[in-house]
Amino acid sequence: MQLEFSPAEIAFQKEVRTFIAENYPENLRSVQDEGHDLSKEDFLSWHRILAKKGWIAPAWPVEYGGTGWTATQRFIWSEELAAADCVGTMPFGLSMVGPVIYTFGTPEQKAKFLPGILSGDDWWCQGYSEPGAGSDLASLRTKAVRDGDHYVVNGQKTWTTMAQHADWGFFLVRTDSDAKAQEGISFLLIDMKTPGVTVRPIITLGGEHEVNEVWLEDVRVPVANRVYEENKGWTCAKFLLAHERTGIAAVARSKRGVEKIKAIARTEQDGDRPLIANPFFKRKISELEIDLTALEFTELRSLAGEAAGKGPGPESSLLKIKGSEIQQRITELALEAVGHYGAPYFRGFGEGDNEHPIGPDYAHRAAPTYFNTRKTTIYGGSNEIQRNIIAKMVLGI
Amino acid sequence: MDFSYTETQDMIRDTLSRFLADTYDFDSRSKMIASNGGRDTGIWKALAQDLGMLGASFSEEHGGLGGGYLENALVMEELGKVIAIEPYLQTVVIGGGALKAVGGAVADAVIPEIIGGNVVIAFAYAEPQGRYNLSNIRTTAKKDGAGYVLNGHKSVVYAAPWATHLLVTARTGGANTDVNGVSLFLIDANAKGIVRRDYPTVDGFQASEIYFENAAIPGDALLGGEGAGLPLIERIVDEATVAVCAESCGVTAKLHQGTLEYARQRNQFGQPISRFQVLQHRMVDMFMEVEQSKSMTTMATLKLDLPAAERMAAVSACKAKVSRAAKFVGQSAIQTHGGIGITQELAIGHFFKRATMIENQFGSADHHYERFERLTLAD
Numbered sequence: 001m002q003l004e005f006s007p008a009e010i011a012f013q014k015e016v017r018t019f020i021a022e023n024y025p026e027n028l029r030s031v032q033d034e035g036h037d038l039s040k041e042d043f044l045s046w047h048r049i050l051a052k053k054g055w056i057a058p059a060w061p062v063e064y065g066g067t068g069w070t071a072t073q074r075f076i077w078s079e080e081l082a083a084a085d086c087v088g089t090m091p092f093g094l095s096m097v098g099p100v101i102y103t104f105g106t107p108e109q110k111a112k113f114l115p116g117i118l119s120g121d122d123w124w125c126q127g128y129s130e131p132g133a134g135s136d137l138a139s140l141r142t143k144a145v146r147d148g149d150h151y152v153v154n155g156q157k158t159w160t161t162m163a164q165h166a167d168w169g170f171f172l173v174r175t176d177s178d179a180k181a182q183e184g185i186s187f188l189l190i191d192m193k194t195p196g197v198t199v200r201p202i203i204t205l206g207g208e209h210e211v212n213e214v215w216l217e218d219v220r221v222p223v224a225n226r227v228y229e230e231n232k233g234w235t236c237a238k239f240l241l242a243h244e245r246t247g248i249a250a251v252a253r254s255k256r257g258v259e260k261i262k263a264i265a266r267t268e269q270d271g272d273r274p275l276i277a278n279p280f281f282k283r284k285i286s287e288l289e290i291d292l293t294a295l296e297f298t299e300l301r302s303l304a305g306e307a308a309g310k311g312p313g314p315e316s317s318l319l320k321i322k323g324s325e326i327q328q329r330i331t332e333l334a335l336e337a338v339g340h341y342g343a344p345y346f347r348g349f350g351e352g353d354n355e356h357p358i359g360p361d362y363a364h365r366a367a368p369t370y371f372n373t374r375k376t377t378i379y380g381g382s383n384e385i386q387r388n389i390i391a392k393m394v395l396g397i
Numbered sequence: 398m399d400f401s402y403t404e405t406q407d408m409i410r411d412t413l414s415r416f417l418a419d420t421y422d423f424d425s426r427s428k429m430i431a432s433n434g435g436r437d438t439g440i441w442k443a444l445a446q447d448l449g450m451l452g453a454s455f456s457e458e459h460g461g462l463g464g465g466y467l468e469n470a471l472v473m474e475e476l477g478k479v480i481a482i483e484p485y486l487q488t489v490v491i492g493g494g495a496l497k498a499v500g501g502a503v504a505d506a507v508i509p510e511i512i513g514g515n516v517v518i519a520f521a522y523a524e525p526q527g528r529y530n531l532s533n534i535r536t537t538a539k540k541d542g543a544g545y546v547l548n549g550h551k552s553v554v555y556a557a558p559w560a561t562h563l564l565v566t567a568r569t570g571g572a573n574t575d576v577n578g579v580s581l582f583l584i585d586a587n588a589k590g591i592v593r594r595d596y597p598t599v600d601g602f603q604a605s606e607i608y609f610e611n612a613a614i615p616g617d618a619l620l621g622g623e624g625a626g627l628p629l630i631e632r633i634v635d636e637a638t639v640a641v642c643a644e645s646c647g648v649t650a651k652l653h654q655g656t657l658e659y660a661r662q663r664n665q666f667g668q669p670i671s672r673f674q675v676l677q678h679r680m681v682d683m684f685m686e687v688e689q690s691k692s693m694t695t696m697a698t699l700k701l702d703l704p705a706a707e708r709m710a711a712v713s714a715c716k717a718k719v720s721r722a723a724k725f726v727g728q729s730a731i732q733t734h735g736g737i738g739i740t741q742e743l744a745i746g747h748f749f750k751r752a753t754m755i756e757n758q759f760g761s762a763d764h765h766y767e768r769f770e771r772l773t774l775a776d
């Protein structure tokens with residue numbers, strides 16, 4: 001056991017740091033610094049650079065386009081991305097449906113869909129939740145009825161993140177209404193341009209258009225777009241959820257978040273001292289930082305287990321619970337730290353608007369980010385559901 | 398970066414685990430504590446001579462297995478799983494740690510005796526007024542010819558009634574709490590002028606109040622430089638702190654496991670109480686605290702050789718987290734057991750008692766949050 005990086009790992013760190021410094025798009029940096037919402041093109045500009053370099057899917061097997069990096073190299077990579085404040089890549093293709101397709105898909109499906117996920121040419125969204133099926137996902141009612149070589153799909157999905165940009169969606173649909181809840185579900189890939197698919201925005205508390213409702217009315221989907229067996233889609237869904245949960249710890253990004261709070265707390269005045277000298281605020285930072293270290297080393301231990309041949313299992317629920325709580329505490333502390341200037345509502349610069357927004361730069365998005373981040377303990381299986389999973393799968397109760 | 402254990406480390410864990418399963422069941426432990434002397438010295442001999450376990454963290458030149466901090470952590474975790482009352486922490490981790498740090502003739506003489514099971518060392522560092530401040534020392538060591546004369550009062554010296562040697566902190570100069578003027582001595586526990594008041598502790602050990610009344614000790618009892626002992630003392634206390642965190646991982650893992658087993662077989666309202674979601678979620682929270690304790694202990698163990706400021710920050714982060722985990726897991730275990738949890742009959746209550754003492758041993762959570770902040774969160 002040792003913590004130090006080997007000489008080869010240090011060389012790798014230098015290589016990726018240099019690559020990021022030399023290749024991260026300048027205009028994307030300024031969009032981020034000014035606090036704008038990111039457009040589809042903003043996200044894709046960085047995605048395409050990574051795809052060209054061959055570094056877009058480090059966790060994938062090499063035969064499908066992965067990098068073949070060790071767990072430590074992937075750790076270094078995510079640290080460097082976060083340290084340089086790079087925008088994240090969208091997880092729906094790379095971390096969700098991609099692994100499902102290369103694990104459960106046919107050779108035709110792999111050939112058809114994996115290249116578009118890697119290149120960024122296909123933007124994916126996730127059709128899971130429904131108005132009546134949230135934590136109880138298996139109670140979903142969107143129905144697919146077989147009609148020759150097609151399924152005809154009817155129903156409504158919700159909380160569909162970034163569906164407004166999506167070319168494709170992966171959907172859980174009911175193909176057998178008589179079976180037990182989990183046993184009549186299939187996993188379908190749907191072209192979002194198919195007639196009958198309608199996307200309607202949902203605006204969240206920070207004013208963002210991030211999530212949507214997706215309506216499906218007599219949507220015809222080729223049977224060839226079903227992944228894995230009919231009525232066995234729950235197997236894919238569970239696999240995907242476990243994969244989704246590992247990245248969800250977001251350790252590297254949270255470390256960067258803690259650094260930013262420290263910087264704010266050194267700038268903000270609290271009477272005749274900086275806020276960071278206030279013992280109560282200081283204690284909240286130290287508790288946060290120590291909890292984040294515990295999460296980091298729990299993830300590292302779990303990665304070591306994975307490298308030794310154990311796939312991401314139910315214990316990744318722990319990473320989701322603690323990771324999401326920490327993300328929320330970071331946004332809470334940021335909002336608390338900015339004081340009065342948490343209140344002004346800033347939605348980015350208008351067209352031709354040069355006037356500087358109200359308050360210090362670091363305050364502009366404190367409140368919207370706090371509001372938005374309430375989602376982390378709800379999505380991907382709420383933290384209560386994660387505790388149920390650990391109780392059942394790990395503790396056996 | 399690498400988080401795997403070597404084959405030797407796996408073997409140490411397995412061997413010790415099997416030995417303790419055979420020798421340290423709850424009834425045997427209770428009998429040891431109730432016996433004259435409060436321990437079974439045969440266990441210590443067996444750990445040394447049959448298993449070679451007391452040498453796990455010492456170099457091969459001294460007759461050990463060539464390990465270090467990781468081996469100490471492994472042993473402490475296993476000892477925690479049976480709430481063993483062996484003086485491993487005091488003798489091997491603290492005494493052995495000090496000797497390894499200073500080296501030389503004294504290390505060459507004493508370490509093989511530790512490995513052989515012939516030595517028990519107790520660490521006399523705390524004082525009634527000192528709380529967790531390692532330089533708050535009123536015990537004095539006055540130069541007297543070639544040797545020193547000790548005077549003062551040391552508090553709650555675990556394992557002192559069993560000890561052949563005492564590792565003592567004392568002032569050779571400077572005023573109370575001065576960084577300079579602190580020295581470390583390894584002395585004969587039966588030297589003239591040492592008065593002991595022995596008593597049992599709530600967690601099953603034996604300890605003493607120790608009064609030095611003009612105790613004359615030889616000059617070669619001094620470990621390290623005279624008056625410059627504080628950095629060494631801080632280092633061995635950090636090593637000891639991580640070792641009790643490792644012990645806590647074992648203690649809390651057993652508290653959690655015992656709670657799960659009990660909840661499965663305890664019926665109320667016509668079903669096992671493990672079916673109640675409110676208890677399931679509490680047991681999941683216990684699981685997460687145990688796992689995070691293991692993560693922090695691994696982190697701190699791997700950072701014990703870093704420069705002092707980084708080492709101290711890592712150790713304090715670890716202890717702050719582990720102390721809180723020990724409290725939460727212990728209290729949750731008792732609450733889930735209900736009334737039977739607060740009786741002497743079940744092992745669970747005894748694990749709770751050790752977990753509770755670990756919380757404050759070498760500094761409470763608050764003490765360590767404060768030290769972490771001092772080191773990392775300057776204005």
